[in-house]
Structure formats: C-alpha cells, structure tokens
Amino acid sequence: MKPSRFEYFAPESLAEAVALRDAHPGAAVLAGGQSLLPIMNFRLGRPEQVIDLRKASELAFVRVQNDVVEVGAMTRQRDLERDEGAARANPLIAESLRLVAHAVIRNRGTVGGSIAHADPAAELPALLSCLDGSVEVAGVRGRRRISAGELFVFHLTTSLEPNEVITSVSFPALEPSWGWSFLEVTRRHGDFALAGVCAALKLDGDRCVGQVRLAACGIGTTPVRLSTAEEALLSRPLTEKALREAGRAAAGYVTAGDETQASTAYRRQLVEALVRRSLLRAAARLERRTS
Amino acid sequence: MTSAPSFGTRVRRNEDERLLTGRGRYIDDITLEGALAVAFVRSPMASARIISVDTSQAMALEGVHLVVTCDDIEHLDTEMPLLIPDPSLTSPRTQRPLARGEVFYVGQTVAMVVADDRYVAEDAADLVEVVYEPLEAVVGVDRAVASGARSVHEGVAGNVAAHSRQRSGEPDAAFASAEHVTSVTVRVERSSAAPMEPRAVAARWDSVLGELTVWDGTQAPISVRGGLASLFGLDEHRVRVVAPDVGGGFGQKVLLFYPDEVLVPWAAVKLNRPVKYIEDRQENFLGSTHERLQVHHIELAATRDGLVTGLRDSFLHDTGAFIPYGLAVAQVAAGQIAGSYRIPNISVDFKAVYTNTVPVTPYRGCGRPHACFAIERAMDVLADDLGIDRFEIRRRNFIGTEEFPYDRPGLIFADGQPVSYDGGDYARALSLLEEALDPPAFRAEQEAARSEGRYLGLGLACYVEGTGLGPYEGGHVKVHPITGKVYVNTGLSSQGQGHATSFAQIAADEVGVSPSDVVVVEGDTGEFDWGVATFASRAAVVSGNAIRKAALIVREQIVHQASQMFEAAPEDIVIEEGKVFVQGVESRALTLAEVATMSNPLRYAFNKAAQSATQFTPAARRDGAALAEGAHPGLEATDYFSPASTTWAYGVHGAIVEVDPATFEVKVKRYVCVHDCGRMINPMIVEGQVIGGVAQGMGGAFYELLDYDAEGNLRNASLMEFLMPYATEVPRVEISHLETPSPRNPLGVKGVGEAGTIPVAAAFASAVEDALAPLLHGHLLDVPLSPTSLHAATRAG
Structure with missing residues (x-):
C-alpha cells in the first residue's frame, strides 16, 4: 500500500x-x-x-456576504464546521459537516476536496445540491461558476475540465424563516451513509409548505435532488399523508443496486423514513426558531 | 509467612507505562542497519494455472536485490507443515511458500521481491509478469459440496478435507422417542481477526557465528524456532526467535508458517543482509488467515416440557484453500456443541471443506462462537416452539452443580482428550443475569413501548469454554543478585494480555515481593526455550501454574539461605515486600538482593554486597565445599505444568436492545455479562479481556463479513469496507464475576481470553429477534445482522 x-x-x-x-x-x-x-x-x-494545494493559502477562507456563505476550496471541513459566521448564516452547513466521517478526518479534509471528489454517498455534495449552491472554478482561460445541478455528473465525476481547479464553494444562506435537517444512517459512527437526506423547509402563514428543498446522498450515482418529493409537499401542511407521499416519491430516486451493506429495497424504505423524519425535524426547528 | 497476596487484586499493569508512553517495541520499531524491504507478488485469481512468470523487468529496476519464484528458493520449495494431523483429516493440503504451477486463492504468494525500501519493492512487484490460465473458482461451502462442484485440489472429491463423526450416548434412540424435535440451520459468516498490528517478520544472519535471529510477530516463538531450525538445518540454539511487543494476535499469529516467515530469513541468509517484511493492511486481509464461516444444521429432541434429550448437529466448516492448522476450529465447535446443557445423547458430524479463499485457522473463540450460536439459537427456537420462557428452558437443562465432573463420553476436544467439564454453577449465573435485567419488568416496558411503535427486545446466550489446553508450559524464576528484582520467564508470549502483570502477581505472592518488583520476560527463545504458544485461553492456566511451581521452589531456596544466614529455624523466616527477616526481628532484615548474593559463593568481591559473599568472609564460610552436593548457585528454579485435562469456564450474556422499525438500526440499551473463569488473578485484567471480547463479539454479531464475490475476489479487503465496531459502537458492559476454583490446577484458574467473544452474536440475535418479533417472518439464524438483513427478514415469508 x-x-x-x-x-x-x-x-x-x-x-x-x-x-x-x-x-x-x-x-x-x-x-x-x-x-x-x-x-x-x-x-x-x-x-x-x-x-498539492496546501500552500495556496488564498484558497482557505470563509466569507459571509450577500446571503451567501462562500468557502475557499482549501478550507478544512473542521474550520467551516466551527465557523460562527457560517453557522449564523446557515446552520445546515455545520449540521452536515458533523456527519462527515470523524473529527480527525475533518481536520484534514477540505470543503473543495469533498465537492471535487463527488462521492455520491458524501454529505457535502448533497448539501450543495439541496441548497442550490455553486462552485467557482479557475482555469488558464479564467474563472467560471458551475451550479450544483450542473456540477455532479456521475460517481466520482464532475463537469470540471481536466485543467480546472475548484477555488471556492458557495452555499446560499438560510434565513431564520427556514427550518433545516440532515439525517443519515450509517453502519458505524462516521461511515459513509447508507442513505442520508438533507432538508430545508419554509412554512406559510397557514402552516402549509411554502418552499422546500430535499436532497439525498448514498442512493445513486450523484447526490440527488428529490424534486418530485418537493413538489408533493408544496402548499400542503405536513400531514401524515403528505409525508408518506413525499417519502414514496423520494424512494423512487433510489438507483443504487443491491450491495452487501444495503439492498435497493432497504434503501428505498430508508430514504422514505429519512425524508419523513428530516422534514419533521426541520419543521420542529422552525417552530423553535420562530416562537 | 507472606504479605497480603496480590493474587485476586486489581494490580495496575506493569506494562502500561511503557506501552502508553510510546516505548513499546514492535517489529517495525526494531532498527536493523541496512535492512531491505520485502513485497510479494500475489495472485489476483482465486483459481488458475500459472503459465509463466517473468521477473526480468522487476530485476532490472534500480534498488532491487532479489526477485524469486518457487524455482529459486531451494529447499523451501516444499509444502509447509500440517501442524495438527488427525485421522479424519484424510485429504490434507498445505501451501508452498511461493505457488508452483497453480494458485488457489486471491492473495496467494507467487513471487517475492527484496529491495531497498517498500516503495521500490512494490514497484518491482508490479513489474513481475505472471500469465495465468483462469480456472473456475469454488467459493462458498454450500457450492463447494454441491454435486458437480469442481475440486479445489486435484484428487479431493467433493472438496472434503475431513469428515468427522462423533457420538455420545444414544442419539438415534433419543430422537426416535422424542416428543418434540426442533431443527434450525444457522450460519456464522467469515471474518478476520484484523489485529491492530498486522503480521511482521525481520531476520538477520550472523555469518561469523552462524546464527540466525528472527523477530516475528508470532504467538508461538518457540515453535517457530523449532520449525526454522529444521528448515534451515541448524541446531536450535543457532536460531533465536524473538516475539517483541505484538499488537494483537487473536489466533491469526499462531499459525506457522506463513510464507514470509520462512522466506524473509532465507533472503537474509542468501543476501547476508537484514531483511524486514511488514505486512500491510490489505495483505493482512488477503494473506493472513480468516475464520468463522460455518453452517450448522442442528436438531434438538425434547420432551414437551422442554427437557432436551438429544442433539444432532451436522455442519460444514469452510477451511479455505488449505488446512495447515488441521481441524482445530471444527473440532472445538464439535466438542462444545451441547454448551451448558446436560443433553446426554449427542451426534455431531462435520465436513471441513476446501474453497478458493484465504485459508482458515483459529480466531479468538476458535469454533466456540459458532457452536454457541448454533445451540443457543436452537434453544431459543425450542423455547418458542414449546411456549416456554427462554430463561426457564435453559434452567431446566443446565448441568447441575452436583453433576461435575460432567463427561461427554465419545466427544473429543481439541487437545485430543475426552470432553469433561470440571465445575461451576450454571443456574446461579443465569439467576444473576435475571436479577440484573429483571425480565418481568422488562416485559411490561416492552409492551408499553410497542404501543408507541417502539421495539425493545431482551435476549440471552449461555456459553462454556474449554480453556487451558496442554501439552505444557514452563516457568523460570530467578532473583537477581544486584537489584533483587525477580525475573520470570515463560515460553509463550503476550500480544497484549497483561502477562507482565498477571504472571508477576503469581510469582510475587509466592516469593514474597511486590508485583512491581517482578520483571516478566517472554517471547524470546534466547531467554527461555521450552514451551508451545499462546492460544486457547491457556496462558494463565498453563504458564501461570508453571510459574507458581518454580516460584515455590525459589521461595524454599530463600528460606533455606536466610535460615543459614540468620542461624534461625526455616519456619521462623519471613519474606515480605522483598525483605527477609526472622519473625519479630524486622529491624535486622536483609534484602532479597543480599540473600541472592549470599546464595552464590564468590571468589571476587566486585561490590559491597559481594564482599560478604566471598569465600573468605566468615559469614559465608561453610564446612567443606562452597556448594553442597546437588545444590546450585543463586536463587533460581525452573518447573513445568502439564494439565491432564481442559478446564471449563462458562457464563451467560444478556442484552436489551431497541430496534428502529424503519431504519433497522439497533441501539444497545443494556449489556450484561455474568462469567466464571475460576479464581481471578487480576479482576481488572479479566474485565479488560471480557470487554474486549464483547467488542470483538459485536463485530461478529453486527458487522464483520468478508465479502467474497462468486469469482473469489475479496471485495472488502480494507478497514474502510470490512467493518469492525469502533468504541462508539461498543456499549457499556456490566460484568458480574463468579469464582468457582478449577479443581484441575493448583491455582484454581480457568482461561478468560476468549470468553467475552463467544456468546455475543447469539445474545444479540436473541435480543433483536425478541424486539422485532411482531414484524419478523421466522427466526434470525444468520450473523452478522445488518439493517439490510433485518429489513429482508421482515419482508420474507
């Protein structure tokens, strides 16, 4: 080795x-x-x-401005997890990071590295998808921005050109009117998720779902935005029926085949349960945040 | 007369300061000037003919010293020993250090590279071109014995290495007259010990003295020494094998020989340079042995009120591609298949089966977890079939205290002796578990939880463990004349079990010093060269009793010497905390160093103490010869202990779990362990063994599975994908001790090294099954349990 x-x-x-x-x-x-x-x-x-980018110190920063948390690609995951400004602007970031492997790995692991590696089971790509975030990349011909939806192509594959480098990752802020949650199931503490669901939720005055964002990790060849589950929830209160329908819609996104640690059938049930629990947790937090 | 005994007390470990402050010396820490590194070319195929091997490109790489195949290794190109022959092992096959003509599993060594460092060695290994002609791989015991299966080894029809049949009592009659028969098929998955330090070997040849020194991370340095001496045609005292600090063994390191253990010394001699091989983690999965996979079909014949009258078990044991350690794992499983129960009529058959996978040798538990899982799951199912409580059915079948020694005539244990349990109070252990878990209160809680959609379960499993196998070990005890420290040697070695403390306690009590004044030196054939190995929870029993015997002799020597020096009667001599004095005259005490010095008649006074020991000193003057006929200088003795029979530890574990019915995550709420390992030398070390064992047992219960695909590729040969429980997964373990002294050795001890591991999978399967009972179709009869397997179990049917 x-x-x-x-x-x-x-x-x-x-x-x-x-x-x-x-x-x-x-x-x-x-x-x-x-x-x-x-x-x-x-x-x-x-x-x-x-x-090795470790000496490119200009790539290690956390900036919060214009409702965006912009994170330099070489920012250590642990540093972002502990960044108070980022936590105020978007508490879902720290919640997601706490699920990334173990603290000692987060001490070394970088935000840009995890996004560029594009492991479909990893939390940060799912978070970026959930929030409709983006990355800035640099090449010899200059810089450009790639949205999460355009970035993740396949297992361990992004739409970066071979001569491009990610310079920063932008996570939109979540105003206090949003609830949030990232839940996952792992075999052991810190393992890659068998499946995880990242949720952000905003309720209307009549307690119906105004806006909702749902993304999953560990279920396919990329992080997956659960759009039909989102649609199933819009303008409805979080009733058992709505949760069930959203969960079932989410389960339909599971494309991962049968593996030793998780069968496809199990992953479908798991995603269904995680969508439900993540939404309820997001809603409960919203209640606490606004009350 | 002695001071308060340290035996039985929580003495702090002598080895901890050194190990915890980074002063341990593992093989990779041993600096050998100019040492070369080794890498192996390993087969990527589970089964293939080798058409050609081309080493020319590898040899040409800068920094490469040697690239060898089977054609180049002279007398080593031979099948390695079958360590434990058995009449029923009719088709034994062992491997060659480097494959000749054919490979039998992914990972088998085909060529060896010796280079300046491991980087270059791996580069060169990549450059060795091997052309294979693939053959159909045989993977999985069921497939291996199916009709039409290809033979892993030519001439071994049906892939059966051994077929063993044992009978005790009249099993056929018991089944013919049974009021009820319960039958289940259970499966325990393939696993690996995965010690924290992988295996390692370093060797140095001294061409001036003609001496070979080998540092080997082995559990059996003396046996390795004997084997190497034989292979290299050297007298044993020209070969020194040192097992320094070893980072966990768990059985994997008791096998001899692994290819590297003979090839590294050979290369050191050949090149006349030190050579070092540090196995990496991937090689530990692909090249060091595995264990566990067995499939048992077990049947219990019973009366309607749950008295088990007969047991029939027929199992397949996956031995992998070779069977160098013989039938030990299967034999142990067979020998204790009836567990803690009276069951007078037993039939147990097994087949040891070849597959194209890494060879199988003992791993902590060695057949006991497999047998325990079979009998305990069967007892649970029987209880359910008959509508009897799971605690109650066990109580009805326990061997009673008055029935010991309890023999199972016809069943042979792994030491070749008939199975004979020596004692214990099995029912008392169960009662203690009941007191701890309070089943009636739990049932109420379980019912209330279920009404909220929460699934709680309580499970249990009893076990027995045959420990302390022979043939023998020795102990050497010597009081050092300069420091007065007591040195203890034995032939087996430690891989983290705390011998430096437990053995020190035994010697300290007998000699009359504090355990911290005892220095235990093990694992070096230059220090003590008779013995066998560390395995089968035997060190405390076999070496412990040998050390006690030697220490008693030394004590007599001290008393004798002191009585002469004080001109007092031997019975008036007191030894306390390293001080020797006449009863009531402590002010005139001598130190042990002084007594030791005086016990050695000297001519030269090299220090102050020595002045009084020279033959010119009146105090040391004797009539006639300085040494009496038959006496020897110094305070020193060697003795041996050879147990006539195995001693049997036992216990019961219980768990309360909560299972999430949507995600199938299992949360352990309580884990209680009641055990009896005879008299405890050091309860803290015993608890460490038990808790570590439970952690390893949790691996088998929930995580560990070596994932072979149909082509024989091991898909999870890394700690990323082979899951072992972390500290975060291991619950707090509540331990109750029972102490029934073993009548089979003077210390009254029984082994405890493997106990913690044995019943864990069975206890958790029992608990999870109890939790999910309303959702399950059938019983949980396979481990490890995973969210996916539990999900499937609620869907089947």
Missing part, C-alpha cells in the same frame, strides 16, 4: 496551481488527501504528478 512513483508540486498560489494543472492534465490535485491518498496507496490511481 505504497503509491507508485509521482512528481510532487506544491504551488504557493492559485495562478501557479492552474498553470501546473494546465501543463499536466493527468495530474491529481491534492487538497486534504482523505480520499486521494488511499486511492494512490491502493494503486487504484497512479497519477504521474500530484499538485
């Missing part, structure tokens, strides 16, 4: 990193290394070059 031979670069600026990325399209970008290094140690990936 030693990586094969590779050339190592540690650029000190984004510009330098982008130039290296352009010069070495086969290079791997090392952010926190929590996924890349095991892949290299198992020799499942054998990049000839590794571009």
